[in-house]
Amino acid sequence: MAAMASRGHGRTRAGGFTLVxxxxxxxxxxxxxxxxxxxxxxxxxKARRGVAQACLTETAQFMERFYxxxxxxxxxxxxxxxPAPDCSQDVDDHYVIRFAGPPTAxxxxxxxxxxxxxxxxxxxxxxxxxxxxxKTPAGDCWQ
Numbered sequence: 385m386a387a388m389a390s391r392g393h394g395r396t397r398a399g400g401f402t403l404v405x406x407x408x409x410x411x412x413x414x415x416x417x418x419x420x421x422x423x424x425x426x427x428x429x430k431a432r433r434g435v436a437q438a439c440l441t442e443t444a445q446f447m448e449r450f451y452x453x454x455x456x457x458x459x460x461x462x463x464x465x466x467p468a469p470d471c472s473q474d475v476d477d478h479y480v481i482r483f484a485g486p487p488t489a490x491x492x493x494x495x496x497x498x499x500x501x502x503x504x505x506x507x508x509x510x511x512x513x514x515x516x517x518x519k520t521p522a523g524d525c526w527q
Contacts (some may be wrong), residue, residue, distance in 0.1 A: 393426045405460050429505045436479040436496040437526060439471035443481060443494050447515070457487040457515060469494055478502040484512060 447457055447466065454460040469481045478500060484493035495512040498505055508525035519526045 417431070429502060432475075432478045432502055432513075433505060433508055433525075435474050436498075437511065439469070439475050439479070439481050440494055440496050440511060442471060443469040444513050444515075444517070447487070447492055447494070451515075456489040457492045460491050466492075517520075 390416050446469075450460070450466055451457050457466055459465050466487050468483065471481050474483060477494075479496040479498055479502060481494065481496050484495045492516045493513065495510055497510050498508075508521055511525060513519050513521065
């Protein structure tokens with residue numbers, strides 16, 4: 385019995401976490417959050433780039449239909465200039481879709497110029513497509 389009594393009088397350790405353990409957990413969570421936010425930001429920029437590419441492709445297809453009817457990219461048979469690119473409002477806040485210069489009878493270049501946060505897209509920057517279907521910049525940008 386004497387041995388049991390001495391156990392109850394000693395110092396007992398309280399359950400819980402130390403400050404150092406909590407700081408380590410907070411640091412790990414902060415690092416994971418930073419990685420997740422960066423990955424999310426990259427994915428959003430890539431998705432917006434895809435929408436702009438779709439808009440460029442849609443506008444290029446319109447220009448080809450315009451040419452098939454009028455035999456000119458610049459104007460229709462009545463002398464009315466080819467309309468400026470008009471894409472969905474999904475692109476408006478992030479890209480400006482426009483002709484790089486006025487279309488001629490046989491050529492055009494349509495470009496998507498990044499705006500706002502999309503300017504951080506260092507992979508592609510300004511994208512364009514011409515009457516031959518040549519897309520710039522080449523490589524990983526147009527997938």
